[in-house]
Amino acid sequence: MTKEEIIQIFEQTGAMLSGHFRLTSGKHSNRYFQCAQVLQYPQYTEKLCGELASRFAGLGVQTVIGPAMGGILVSYEVGRALGVRSLFTERENGRMALRRNFTIAPGEKVLVVEDVITTGGSVAEVINVVRSLGGEVVGVGVLVDRSNGQADLGVRTEALLQVSVETYEPDHCPLCSQGLPAVKPGSRAVE
Template identity: 60%
Template sequence: MTENQMKKESKTLKTEEYLDLFRKSNALLEGHFLLTSGKHSRQYMQCAQVLQYPDRAAVLAEGLADFFRDFKIQTVIGPAMGGILVAHEVAKALGVRALFTERENGIMRLRRGFMLSPGERVLVVEDVVTTGGSVREVIAVVQEMGAVPVGVGVLVDRSGGTVDFGVPQSSMLQLKIESYAAEECPLCAQGIPAIKPGSRKL
């Protein structure tokens, strides 16, 4: 069955079907990785590998959007870089606009003339969540502008469901991928160099 056929027959797939999209895209990497959270890991989910295929991105976005269809979402927002495509595709599935935040001098902000109105109902999305730090920063941006974060949607929750944002949340996949504090990393102890995955490295 093709992704297009799956999308037509069911907007919400089974977990194994979503995982299959990532496997076919070689999105699950093995090695020694330095995560955005500062922790280290043997595995890394590179969502850009699956999002490079528009049909697969649409299938994932439709599944994520389905959970939030009754939330009266007005805008979908995600952090650069990983959340940009996710926000765009989920917004397309919901028929609303998409925005993204960026870091400026290390601080998460809305730039490029993007604005949120007081009371505007916003869905925050991200590609991968480990500790949830970036998502919390986006939520703070939304709240600072007087808008209302009504939910969080992520493609891959690698915390195994332990991260709580205080609003309804949904993920396409929940994976418990082991990570280590830098000073406790067995890969560092073995002298294996760590790489920081993302747009600059992979």
């Protein structure tokens, strides 16, 4: 798939939003990628995740894993495309954990996936979970990297889209200075 085809899918589904957003990282931004808008369409999910999976074909991936919530569908569909199982991590007492009797064997080759990264914090936590169980992280695949190339996860990382989006610390946010309410994406919460 070309970058233009990928952008067209995000635009058609309303997944690229403009406004004032409070991101999971705590930072603020004027743009947000709501990948759930894309992932609600199986035909687009299959295409996008198939493209992501193709970038890791031949590496012997045995398992794909992503953080709940955004990484669950991406993990499932990339796993399907690669013909391997799919897992997800969840927060337990504020920490990322492998639950539901999911296991990773020592030496198992694992691909970590996510819908969007800004700081890469959630993906880094998943990498730590995999490694703590003896798994080998072969790479990270994301639909959208909005870190401006700053998220260094220490492993091969592939993104379908790399976008430069300005983010602001809440104390220095020009949108807050304008009195615009910040919306926490994925919820109806307004600050």
